[in-house]
Structure formats: C-alpha cells, structure tokens
Amino acid sequence: MQTRLLGRTGLQLPVLSFGASSLGQEFRSVQLDEALNSVRVALDCGLNFIDTSPFYGRGMSEVMLGIALRGVPRDSYTLCTKLGRYDLSHFDFSAKRVAESVDVSLHRLGTDHLDIILCHDIEFVPMQQIVDETIPALRKIQKSGKVRFIGFSGYPQKIFRFICDQTDVDCVLSYNQYTLQNTRFVDESVPWLKERGIGIMNAGPFSARLLTNAPLPHWLKEPESVKAAARKAAEHCQQHGIDIAKLAIQFSCAHPDITTTVAGSANPVNIRNWAKWLSEPLDTQLLADVQAIFAPVRNLGHLEGLPENN
Numbered sequence: 159m160q161t162r163l164l165g166r167t168g169l170q171l172p173v174l175s176f177g178a179s180s181l182g183q184e185f186r187s188v189q190l191d192e193a194l195n196s197v198r199v200a201l202d203c204g205l206n207f208i209d210t211s212p213f214y215g216r217g218m219s220e221v222m223l224g225i226a227l228r229g230v231p232r233d234s235y236t237l238c239t240k241l242g243r244y245d246l247s248h249f250d251f252s253a254k255r256v257a258e259s260v261d262v263s264l265h266r267l268g269t270d271h272l273d274i275i276l277c278h279d280i281e282f283v284p285m286q287q288i289v290d291e292t293i294p295a296l297r298k299i300q301k302s303g304k305v306r307f308i309g310f311s312g313y314p315q316k317i318f319r320f321i322c323d324q325t326d327v328d329c330v331l332s333y334n335q336y337t338l339q340n341t342r343f344v345d346e347s348v349p350w351l352k353e354r355g356i357g358i359m360n361a362g363p364f365s366a367r368l369l370t371n372a373p374l375p376h377w378l379k380e381p382e383s384v385k386a387a388a389r390k391a392a393e394h395c396q397q398h399g400i401d402i403a404k405l406a407i408q409f410s411c412a413h414p415d416i417t418t419t420v421a422g423s424a425n426p427v428n429i430r431n432w433a434k435w436l437s438e439p440l441d442t443q444l445l446a447d448v449q450a451i452f453a454p455v456r457n458l459g460h461l462e463g464l465p466e467n468n
Contacts, residue, residue, distance in 0.1 A: 159204025181214020281463025
C-alpha cells in the first residue's frame with residue numbers, strides 16, 4: 159500500500175485507511191466474528207491507519223476495535239479517534255469532557271496513547287468554543303503523552319479556515335467532499351491547508367453509498383438530482399464491466415495532496431477488493447464519462463450543522 163506524509167507530523171499513512179464506524183453497527187447489524195475479521199483483513203491489506211469515534215455505535219466501535227487489536231503490536235498501526243460528539247444530538251466540547259473522553263477512549267481501545275484525536279463534527283456547535291476551550295484542553299493532554307497529534311473533522315468547508323486562522327492544529331478530516339461527484343474539499347480547502355503544513359485527510363469516497371451499487375440509505379441527505387445522476391453513473395460503469403465503487407475509491411485515493419482516504423466496512427470481502435482495486439490502473443476514459451454525467455450536479459451537497467457554520 160502506497161503511503162504519504164501527513165503534514166508536519168512525521169506520520170506516514172496509507173493512501174487508503176480503515177474506517178471503523180461499521181463496527182458500531184452504524185449501517186447494519188454486524189456479527190462479532192465479521193467485525194473482528196474485518197480489522198485483521200484491513201491490517202493484512204496495508205490499511206494500518208484506523209479511524210473511529212465514541213459516536214460510532216455510541217461506544218461500540220471503540221470497544222470492538224479494542225478487542226480486535228488485542229495482541230497486535232501497537233507500533234504496527236496508527237490509531238485515530240474523536241471526541242465531542244456522542245449521539246445524534248449530544249455534543250460536548252468542554253475541557254472537562256475532553257479529558258474524560260480521552261481516558262474512556264484509551265480504555266475502550268486498550269492502549270496507552272492515541273496517535274491522532276479529532277474534534278468530531280464541529281459544525282454542530284458554536285465553533286469559537288473549539289478555538290477557545292477544546293483545542294487548548296487537547297494541547298494539555300498532548301503534553302502528557304496520551305495524544306500525539308490533534309485536529310478536527312466536519313463537512314462544511316467553512317470550518318477549516320475558521321479554526322486554522324485562529325489556532326494551530328496538526329491535521330484535519332473532511333468527509334464526502336472529495337468524490338466523483340463532489341470535489342469541494344480540493345477546490346476550496348486543500349491548497350490552503352497544504353500551504354500551512356496542516357495534515358490533510360479525506361473520508362467517505364463512496365459518499366454514504368451514493369457511489370456504490372448498494373441501495374441508498376433512507377437518511378441520505380443529497381438532493382434527488384444527485385441521486386439520479388449517481389444511479390446513471392453506476393449503470394454506465396456496469397455496462398463497461400466496472401463497479402462504480404472501484405472508480406470511486408481509485409479517484410479519491412489518487413490525489414497527491416490528500417494523505418489518506420478513510421473508507422469503512424465490516425465486510426472483509428469489501429476490504430480485500432479495495433486493496434486490489436488500488437493496485438490496478440484507473441480507467442481515465444470511464445472516469446471522464448462519469449464526470450460528464452455528474453457535471454450538472456457537481457459539488458451539489460447539503461447543509462450540515464448550524465446555519466452559520468455553512
């Protein structure tokens with residue numbers, strides 16, 4: 159698996175990373191052996207950067223991941239979790255909760271340190287708190303050795319400049335905004351972040367199943383025009399004997415300024431396919447065809463979080 163350097167952290171991360179949200183049954187019911195095996199397969203395939211959160215499965219993802227990683231040498235993988243979001247509408251970025259959350263995550267994950275911790279979905283709260291209270295609290299914890307690097311994650315592009323103009327962070331994570339259909343992360347934020355030496359991470363190459371052949375989840379917020387274009391693009395790929403998911407993951411992982419792209423699944427077969435697809439050449443003509451299909455709805459998305467944060 160190809161690796162890239164994450165900003166100024168010194169971390170070399172695989173271009174494709176394992177997202178453990180599925181271990182928390184965020185998308186479907188998951189069997190224990192299936193969940194544990196998916197982690198081992200991810201590591202075997204070189205996806206040795208693992209991303210999770212206490213929000214995923216309301217703690218279940220971290221617990222399952224901790225079990226799966228028992229006996230695995232700690233220096234053989236890089237671990238990221240988050241804090242601040244604990245349920246659909248439960249957010250707490252206070253300094254007190256920061257300290258508690260880090261300790262709880264360490265216990266669940268069975269480790270004495272986190273390589274990266276991110277403030278999770280900061281667009282749902284008044285973001286000045288992240289600058290004034292949350293990040294300073296994390297810097298104190300960083301000095302204790304429990305956390306190596308800190309950052310934040312979210313969906314609206316506005317959040318990156320708002321935070322990084324006021325304080326220093328080591329890395330950021332954007333999701334669903336560098337895909338076959340939506341490239342706002344690169345169009346609006348990546349060059350700016352790169353200039354400042356901030357580590358750049360992407361998640362959601364399939365845009366919550368939009369760019370797969372799987373049935374779309376009922377909670378998917380994208381406009382109907384985007385969903386229709388995605389079905390058309392998937393059909394076009396199928397006519398050429400290609401799964402649109404293959405094109406999606408190849409595209410998202412190819413950008414040289416994005417260190418890693420996080421994709422999640424509790425299905426080991428999917429993970430092996432992803433690793434295999436990344437070793438194969440990208441069909442540039444098919445990519446051009448799909449981008450033409452998406453052209454009328456390119457970069458159309460939805461609002462997430464507080465209106466003022468979009």
